[in-house]
């Protein structure tokens with residue numbers, strides 16, 4: 461690939477309304493070549509809408525979207541881009557009455573299949589059975605082979621590894637990492653925070669149709685990397701515990717504990733707490749779940765997040 465090659469995904473003020481219902485609004489971002497980027501957000505945030513616009517399945521209300529430098533609203537350009545695209549949908553459906561092998565033959569004829577044999581070794585499926593007889597995991601493995609066997613420059617995946625067992629998941633993450641090493645790009649939506657942390661270079665967080673954060677996992681964690689939970693004999697208002705370096709302070713309704721999200725400002729924390737009688741203090745590293753709960757704000761829709769049960773939402 462030459463350096464003059466266009467970015468794999470470029471969205472500029474992309475907006476999609478379904479009648480009066482907002483799907484996404486004013487989305488602007490660029491995905492770089494060789495990047496693995498995750499798209500996170502609560503249910504209904506707009507992830508699928510953005511992906512469907514990118515695939516040319518939905519027409520934008522406003523703004524532009526391009527795949528591998530091709531305008532997705534132009535049929536010929538979209539067709540061209542799709543030859544170098546691998547797409548893994550969230551609900552894998554094939555014609556039930558065809559054999560697994562015939563499914564791969566079909567996609568192979570359309571786009572190529574140079575990695576077919578190797579991928580089938582890594583993601584084995586019963587090729588001589590009809591897809592109807594496949595378990596959901598096998599369907600997904602077949603979809604992976606179909607999506608990646610032509611070595612696409614860009615892969616787009618909706619709900620990355622839903623339904624795969626942990627060993628297959630791991631194999632799949634390795635495939636994405638090999639692609640990255642070869643300068644190929646992967647973009648996926650996910651609810652699974654551990655997988656985002658494991659494989660992503662950057663994470664985009666979308667809420668109510670808008671992109672509210674786009675950053676590396678490390679930087680997202682660094683903004684509020686420490687959580688202090690404290691119980692005081694006194695009951696000052698949460699704002700009394702704020703100082704530079706504290707991102708948020710909240711107070712739990714049930715037991716009156718305060719929860720501070722802060723940068724590693726331990727001296728300042730100790731100084732501030734010294735004004736009070738500290739009955740309990742726990743300080744720990746924030747998890748990505750903690751940080752994302754902040755962005756998701758007050759929703760319960762982070763499935764593998766531990767219950768945070770605190771009053772520290774923004």
Ligand SMILES: Nc1ncnc2c1ncn2[C@@H]1O[C@H](COP(=O)(O)OP(=O)(O)OP(=O)(O)O)[C@@H](O)[C@H]1O
Nearest residue numbers: 478481482483501502503504505506507508509510
């Ligand atoms: N075909 C449609 N007609 C009307 N509204 C729609 C349609 N598809 C999506 N929406 C609305 O657009 C918004 C974004 O939905 P979208 O499916 O893109 O979110 P999502 O982030 O993919 O959610 P999930 O994680 O639940 O799949 C929601 O308010 C949803 O109700």
